[in-house]
Amino acid sequence: MSLRYALLQVLQASPMNGYRLARFFAGAQSWVWSAPQSQVYGALGKLREAGLVAGTPRPGENGLSTADYALTPAGEADLLAWLSTAHPEPPVRDAVALQALGFDTVPTGRAVAVLRAHIAEQEARLAEWTEHRAALLRRDTPLLRERLKGQPPAAHRRIAEVKAMVFEREIDLARAQISWAHRMIALLEGLEPAPAGAPGDAGAAVASTAPPERLA
Amino acid sequence: MSLRYALLQVLQASPMNGYRLARFFAGAQSWVWSAPQSQVYGALGKLREAGLVAGTPRPGENGLSTADYALTPAGEADLLAWLSTAHPEPPVRDAVALQALGFDTVPTGRAVAVLRAHIAEQEARLAEWTEHRAALLRRDTPLLRERLKGQPPAAHRRIAEVKAMVFEREIDLARAQISWAHRMIALLEGLEPAPAGAPGDAGAAVASTAPPERLA
Structure with missing residues (x-):
């Protein structure tokens, strides 16, 4: 829809x-x-x-x-x-959160690697959003240039600023996700590792990826 | 998947x-x-x-x-x-942002009403996430109680804190959306309204929902 x-x-x-x-x-x-x-x-x-x-x-x-x-x-x-009409918001389907829910069962090093990939992805998006927002404020994206052609000059500022504010939302959401991922890494690295026998403990080969000082 | x-x-x-x-x-x-x-x-x-x-x-x-x-x-x-594996993140499909992109063509009062509904929805979710996170830290959700039964007591703290941190993500995302929606309302109310003839200007009946002092 x-x-x-x-x-x-x-x-x-x-x-x-x-x-x-x-x-x-x-x-x-x-x-x-x-x-x-x-x-x-x-x-x-x-x-x-x-x-x-x-x-x-x-x-x-x-x-x-x-x-x-x-x-x-x-x-x-x-x-x-x-x-002009409020619509019901889509149900929550947060794939990153779904994966992170299981990080208590994963060796810390593996979970941290997944979180670092998430941070890299969000930082790439953040850079794109930031550039796109700046381009909108300069009134210099291909789509905005086309749109402004059909609009009176007095309307241009409103159009550009409203659209730029939408990308501020995406910037905020990317920043929130990056900040959260860093806190999740700090939490995982600060907690005792999963004890032997817990789900995700697949023996010494996997356990050896956890920081050694935490095995004590 | x-x-x-x-x-x-x-x-x-x-x-x-x-x-x-x-x-x-x-x-x-x-x-x-x-x-x-x-x-x-x-x-x-x-x-x-x-x-x-x-x-x-x-x-x-x-x-x-x-x-x-x-x-x-x-x-x-x-x-x-x-x-344990990083997965490609889903493509961006942000229905709220999609709608807000068109707010330059909508009478301010209508756009603000849509944003207030978004704020109310996110505040309801924020209250739910906050309560759920607290329940996880108390180790008192139905699913967590079931899960902990099968786990050694030494693992309980790690399990509860990791899962609670996931809901901190949802709390952060809800807060970011609420904060953004308030800023979007302030922007729309501070800008000149769309001039007559712009898309979305459907004549006096609709224009009258904009604040009268901005019609000057």
């Missing part, structure tokens, strides 16, 4: 064909929603059937014709209604 | 039948993973076929027989391998 409104928002900023839209969502590492190509084509087809977007044919590559899709008045109204 | 390991972790703590397992995941508002009943039965069936869990038959209600599922040695090994 959210993908439909992700598509409508992108097409509202910049009409594009299915190929470019699918590429946007497949490569949307620093955007707030990503989707595989097949889902994007499927959702675009449904939007067209529902009359929420309409294509303007134009010559494509290799002599084939293509169509750039833009919102119809019905599509604009549907998007505005969705944006 | 994560659901499979969510099931294995719960069944490792406490063998249960499919009905009780499905109820756990359907009502898991203050746990880190939730799933509808059909998904839980499907995943449990696959774990059984793969030999990762095995059922011990016992008399159920109404004279029917049922079976409590527990991990086989292969299931224990599979869970430990998953817990």
Whole structure:
């Protein structure tokens, strides 16, 4: 359901064909929603059937014709209604937390390695969000440039600042996860290791990855 | 994929039948993973076929027989391998951020109402996480009591503190979202409203929900 409104928002900023839209969502590492190509084509087809977007044919590559899709008045109204209404939040499905719940059964060194990979991933995202937020405030992302073209100059500041604030959310969430992972590492390294016989104690070969001074 | 390991972790703590397992995941508002009943039965069936869990038959209600599922040695090994390995993080799909990206096109009053609903939802989750974390530190959740029964007393502190730290993550993420939503409200209320003719300006009936002093 959210993908439909992700598509409508992108097409509202910049009409594009299915190929470019699918590429946007497949490569949307620093955007707030990503989707595989097949889902994007499927959702675009449904939007067209529902009359929420309409294509303007134009010559494509290799002599084939293509169509750039833009919102119809019905599509604009549907998007505005969705944006203006509170929706139930999705149920919690936190894969990192799910894995960490079992760290009491894992040799400390292995758990710490998993947490360090999590920190690296979140730091990479944090760098991307930070750059994307700065680009929005400079009014200098491809999508924002397209969107601003159709808007009166008096509206530009509001548009750029609201969108930049959304990426502040992603920055905050990445920072919270990095901070938490460091605290989890400190906790694991400060606790007594799992005693022999506990789940996860797979014998000396595995136990030897725990810090030796904690075996006492 | 994560659901499979969510099931294995719960069944490792406490063998249960499919009905009780499905109820756990359907009502898991203050746990880190939730799933509808059909998904839980499907995943449990696959774990059984793969030999990762095995059922011990016992008399159920109404004279029917049922079976409590527990991990086989292969299931224990599979869970430990998953817990000990870093996995790619899921792609970003942040429905709240997706909606907020369009708030530049929405009357301020409507956007603020959506954000207040988000704050209320996150405050409710924050209260649940906080209580759950405290219960874990008291070693007093149903699942933790079951798990500790099978563990040597020397391991209890490590188990409880690691699990409590996972809920500290959820507490941090809820707090970050609440703080961000308040800042987004302040930003929207401090900015000039969308000028007439901008997307989302649906005429006087809608515009009148914006604070009157900002119409000047």
